[in-house]
Amino acid sequence: MSNTPTDLKYAKSHEWVKTLPDGTLLIGITDHAQAALGDLVFVETPKVGRVLAANEACCVVESVKAASDVYAPVAGTVIEANTKLGENPELVNDAPYEAGWLWKLQPANPADVGGLLDAAGYVASLG
Amino acid sequence: MLKHTALHAEHLRLGARMVDFAGWDMPIQYASQLDEHHAVRASAGMFDVAHMSAIDLIGAQTRDLLRHLLANDVGRLRDTGKALYSCLLNHAGGVIDDLIVYFMDETWFRLVVNAGTTDKDLAWLRAEAQAFGVEVRHRSDLGILAVQGPHARERVHPLLPPELAQRAGEMAPFSAAWHGELFVGRTGYTGEDGYELVLPHDELRCIWAGLLNAGVAPCGLGARDTLRLEAGMNLYGQDMDETVSPLECGLAWTVSLTDTHRRFIGRDALEAQRLKPARKTVGLVLEGRGVLRSHMAVRAANGAGGELTSGGYAPTMKGSIAFARVAADAVGPYEVEIRGQWHAVREVKPPFVRHGKVLV
Numbered sequence: 001m002s003n004t005p006t007d008l009k010y011a012k013s014h015e016w017v018k019t020l021p022d023g024t025l026l027i028g029i030t031d032h033a034q035a036a037l038g039d040l041v042f043v044e045t046p047k048v049g050r051v052l053a054a055n056e057a058c059c060v061v062e063s064v065k066a067a068s069d070v071y072a073p074v075a076g077t078v079i080e081a082n083t084k085l086g087e088n089p090e091l092v093n094d095a096p097y098e099a100g101w102l103w104k105l106q107p108a109n110p111a112d113v114g115g116l117l118d119a120a121g122y123v124a125s126l127g
Numbered sequence: 128m129l130k131h132t133a134l135h136a137e138h139l140r141l142g143a144r145m146v147d148f149a150g151w152d153m154p155i156q157y158a159s160q161l162d163e164h165h166a167v168r169a170s171a172g173m174f175d176v177a178h179m180s181a182i183d184l185i186g187a188q189t190r191d192l193l194r195h196l197l198a199n200d201v202g203r204l205r206d207t208g209k210a211l212y213s214c215l216l217n218h219a220g221g222v223i224d225d226l227i228v229y230f231m232d233e234t235w236f237r238l239v240v241n242a243g244t245t246d247k248d249l250a251w252l253r254a255e256a257q258a259f260g261v262e263v264r265h266r267s268d269l270g271i272l273a274v275q276g277p278h279a280r281e282r283v284h285p286l287l288p289p290e291l292a293q294r295a296g297e298m299a300p301f302s303a304a305w306h307g308e309l310f311v312g313r314t315g316y317t318g319e320d321g322y323e324l325v326l327p328h329d330e331l332r333c334i335w336a337g338l339l340n341a342g343v344a345p346c347g348l349g350a351r352d353t354l355r356l357e358a359g360m361n362l363y364g365q366d367m368d369e370t371v372s373p374l375e376c377g378l379a380w381t382v383s384l385t386d387t388h389r390r391f392i393g394r395d396a397l398e399a400q401r402l403k404p405a406r407k408t409v410g411l412v413l414e415g416r417g418v419l420r421s422h423m424a425v426r427a428a429n430g431a432g433g434e435l436t437s438g439g440y441a442p443t444m445k446g447s448i449a450f451a452r453v454a455a456d457a458v459g460p461y462e463v464e465i466r467g468q469w470h471a472v473r474e475v476k477p478p479f480v481r482h483g484k485v486l487v
Contacts, residue, residue: 038349039161041440042416062418064160064349065439067466090161 002032010122011073013055017125023110024079027100029070029092032126034116037063039048040089043090045081045103050075052105054112059102061092070102074112080104132177132272134335135326149243153179154347163350164442167317168483171325171339171347172281177270178242181310181325182252189236193228195391196255200383202231208303213381214373215248215395219371220400223246224378225361227314229303237303237310237324239271239403249430255392259487269308270331272340275354279484283322286337287311288310295322316351318358318481336337346438356448357441359410361478364451364463365421366408366436374400375452376436377408377477404455408436410477412448417465419472420448424464431457443480450477 004010009017014033018026034040042062052058052072059070081103084091092100107113117125138145154175156163158227166172176261193201199213211228215223224244229237233241240248245265252263264288274283284292291306297312298304300320303312310325324334339345351360361367366375374382374397382397383389413419419438426432433453441448449472451461462469475487 010274039159041161041418041442044416062440064353064418066420067418090159095158 002030003114004098004119005065006119008097009073009116009118011071011116011124012125013071014038015070015073017073017113017116019113025074025076025105025107025113026075026101027105028096030122032124034093034096034100035065037061038065038070039063040092043057043085043089043092043102045085046078048078048081050078052078059072061066069100073116074105076105077108078103079106130178133331134177137335138175138345143345144348146348149178151242153178154345156347156349157345158354160347160349161442163344163346164353166344166356167274167276167319167346167350167482168189168443170281170344171274171276171321171342172344172350173335174273174275174346175270175335176273176363177325177328177331179271180240180242180245181266181269181271182240182249183254183264183266183433184238184252184261185234185264186256186259186260187234189234189261191260192261193236193280194389195259196226196252198391198394198397199461200386200389200415201230201236202386204228204358204382204387206302207232208298208305210301210303210312214378215251216373216391216397217369218392218396220372220393220396221372222363222367222371223251223369225363225367225378227312229312234271237325239325243364245263254349255465257343260314266325267329269325270328272324272326272335273315273321274324274343275283275315275319277320279319279321279343282338282341282343283311283324283334285341286334299331305419313373316358316360317354318478319354319483334356353439353442354427356439357443357478357480358435359479361450363435371452372397372404374404375406375408377450406433406452407455407457408450409457409459409461410451410475410487411435411461411477412444412452412465412479413447413449413463415471416473417447417470419447419463419465423449425451426455426464426469427453427455429456429459433457435463441479443483444485446480
């Protein structure tokens, strides 16, 4: 049974979003997603400064099994990427909601986060 | 309805992620596939491979039958328990299966064959065995447990009858010792030292429990694949199949042509090919980040093409490696296409890793 914290928002494509006090967004992939992928060996985070459209593929997580795209849950600009993942991609497996965060986004429109799923909605979407 | 090995309940109890492999419900990994791989290289890990099959061949003409059937020559097996790795070929020289054959005594040889090819192998063996009066006995009453790593053998010895442990401890690699139905082969599919145990299902459960207690790590098929790839070992169905000859998939060393009177099945086709083989297999290491995977396209500096047969992340090397099957006249350097982009790779001669050391 995977872990889906109730204080986060989610996209159907398995990304989670945390709104930080300054209005920026912390983004990663869910516990369900990391478990499905298996041990990660490489993570290619988006470049700082890149402007993303909602649902644009912008990050690649490569596990022993396969490479998978990660999508921008909402539109915005990348302001930081998790550089620890270069040496330690397994942080995404071990702590997907904490140390395994992928990138930080300055949302184009703060209200967009409201359109994402809540924890119950994400769990229901897993079918 | 998937088949279950004797350890199925154990795998579930240990929280393994299960997958359908050749019709068997098998563990891919328990907690972390990477940790399991490292445990084998550093210490000891164990694999339930009971989906593979032990086949006993019994009869006065068994040696003759196998000299007729196998590309490697069992004529070389004279010491009790000595083993060989060989391909079983069809008349066109294509590989039906790869297997290990043990010389038990003059009227008994034992084969260990792959799970997905067991039925096919049995049918082929039975058809050919008739002319030699040899009985083909599928030992489905026995399971197989692989225990691999630098400390593997010493973890197994206390769990065996002392006299068997002594004989096993003294034997050379690629040999076997047994006591009743308890069979210990010093063979493996990881590039580390260790044993492959063939034994009745109840005994197998006991030994598994004893090894778990001794700190041997349960390891799944995921780790088995990364270990064998680093060890430069082929996977049947991926690196070769019935359309591929041993000369094309890096297994020329397993073909014995020395005795010109031994006209084994597929020999004529191989001899014709030897003068002008169509394809060859090379080992590749990716420079930089990313993962090479099966079926990715390869191109050589001289324009020849091909594709990766096996590829993946190599945990001991912390990079990616692959086998590529290319035109026989291909000349490096090589590039591999990963998601639309060509990446440089370094050609190497496998094995990539042996006894815990990176060789390339």
